[in-house]
Amino acid sequence: MTLTPRVLVTGATGNTASRLIPKLVGLGVSVTTASRHPSDLAGTTPVKFDWYDSATFDSALQGADRVYLVPPPLDPDPASVMVPFLERARERGVGRAVLLSASIVPSGGPAAGQVHHVLPDLFEQWAALRPSWFMQNFTGSHPHALGIRETGTIVTATGAGRVGFVDVNDVASVAAHALTDEVPPADDLILTGPEALSYDDVAAIFSDVSGREIVHEAVSRQALEQRLSVAIPAEAAAMLAQVDTLISTGAENRTTDTVERITGRAPRALRDVLSEALARH
Numbered sequence: 394m395t396l397t398p399r400v401l402v403t404g405a406t407g408n409t410a411s412r413l414i415p416k417l418v419g420l421g422v423s424v425t426t427a428s429r430h431p432s433d434l435a436g437t438t439p440v441k442f443d444w445y446d447s448a449t450f451d452s453a454l455q456g457a458d459r460v461y462l463v464p465p466p467l468d469p470d471p472a473s474v475m476v477p478f479l480e481r482a483r484e485r486g487v488g489r490a491v492l493l494s495a496s497i498v499p500s501g502g503p504a505a506g507q508v509h510h511v512l513p514d515l516f517e518q519w520a521a522l523r524p525s526w527f528m529q530n531f532t533g534s535h536p537h538a539l540g541i542r543e544t545g546t547i548v549t550a551t552g553a554g555r556v557g558f559v560d561v562n563d564v565a566s567v568a569a570h571a572l573t574d575e576v577p578p579a580d581d582l583i584l585t586g587p588e589a590l591s592y593d594d595v596a597a598i599f600s601d602v603s604g605r606e607i608v609h610e611a612v613s614r615q616a617l618e619q620r621l622s623v624a625i626p627a628e629a630a631a632m633l634a635q636v637d638t639l640i641s642t643g644a645e646n647r648t649t650d651t652v653e654r655i656t657g658r659a660p661r662a663l664r665d666v667l668s669e670a671l672a673r674h
Contacts (some may be wrong), residue, residue, distance in 0.1 A: 399423040399456050400572050401487075403442060404463025405434070408527060409493055412565035413461060413572075420573055427453045444474045450481050457482075459489040459518075459572050464505045467629040472507035479508075479515050489518035491571045493564075496525045496557075496583050497636060497644055504632075509581070517579075520571040524564045524584040525557040525645060528663050531599060532670040536624070541599065541607055548610045549592050550617040550637035555646040557585030558595070560661040563652045570655050578655065585648045586660045595663065602667045614638045 400417055404410045405426035417424045418436035426434050427442030442453040444465045454460075460482055464471040479490065490512055494505040500521065501510045512519040530537045531547075540546050564584055571578055590598075592609040599607040612620070614634045621630035639645070652660040 397421060397423055398459050398573055399425070400459045400461060401425045401427055401453055401457035402461045403427045403444075403453075404461075404493075405431070405439075407463050408529060408533075408561050409524075409564050409568060410461065410463055412562050413568045416565060416569040417572065420569065422573060423456075425453065425455075425457060444468075444471070444478070447477065447481075450478055451485070454482055454485045454487065457485075457487055460487055460491070461568060461572060462490060462492045462508070464493065464508065467625060469504055469628055469632065470507070471505055472511070475508045476511055479511070483515050488516065489572065489577055490516045491519070491568055492521045493568070494521050494523045496523045496585070497639060498523065500581060513579070518577040520578050521581050522564060522568060522571065522584060523582060524561075525559045525586070527561050527564075528558045528586065528661075528666045529561045529670075530558075531595065531667065536621075545605065545607050546610045547592055547596055547607065548612055548617065548620065550612055550614045550634055550641065551592055552611055552641040553591050553593070554637075554640035554643060555589040555591050555594075556640060557589045557645060557648045558663055559584050559586045559652070560666050563656070563660045566656045567652060582651050582655070583647075583649045584651050584660075586652075587648060587662050589646050589648055590663065598664050599667055602664060603671055 400422055402410050402414055405428040424437040426437045426439050429443050431439035431441050433439055440453050442449045494509050498506040509521040532538055537547050540548055596607045596609040618630050618634035621633055
């Protein structure tokens with residue numbers, strides 16, 4: 394008899410986790426939702442959890458045999474808090490861990506790359522999800538979305554660099570498979586949409602879909618860093634500006650078949666995601 398998976402989902406209110414949770418519930422999985430401000434979500438058990446408070450670890454892990462890991466946002470060294478948690482999770486019987494990282498960060502790289510690096514040593518069953526930039530950055534609360542709504546501009550230091558933007562819902566679908574499939578994908582999974590687009594392309598598609606002129610404003614790395622530092626810590630602003638510089642050199646100019654290979658369906662295109670989002674408002 395196959396036992397029902399018992400999954401702890403960290404970052405429960407975040408972009409991917411909030412879409413993953415109903416998928417897991419729909420599969421009949423026992424789900425514990427962990428966040429600093431827990432709230433009741435249908436079919437789940439909410440629990441208070443804070444990466445920076447180890448006293449919350451044991452109660453969050455109670456009964457769990459699998460975990461979905463969302464690193465603390467904008468922390469340049471998440472491994473310092475995540476690795477002790479993972480070691481504790483293994484001690485308490487967790488056998489599978491699925492990490493949300495980023496396409497531009499390899500195993501052993503900065504930030505979540507350090508967590509990715511230790512996963513195979515800690516768990517026999519593991520996966521590192523490395524999605525490209527989210528399509529929902531243009532429709533939610535991301536600075537790109539705010540810029541579009543307020544001034545009709547997308548400001549980056551990417552130049553003509555291209556990105557394989559991915560639908561967050563596709564990321565959540567891959568995560569659901571990684572957590573529940575009988576044979577887990579013990580692998581480094583780079584997730585993209587069906588095409589690599591420049592921000593000029595994104596502006597053109599958004600303009601066409603919305604009927605409103607949207608433009609991409611290309612700035613220098615230094616100008617972007619200064620702009621970002623108004624709202625976020627200087628170290629995080631510098632990191633994000635550097636990523637834009639990497640994009641300008643082609644670091645994200647790729648697409649993969651991972652979404653289709655894992656889920657059995659093609660990833661969604663940006664035009665479709667934008668059209669759907671605008672139709673709701």
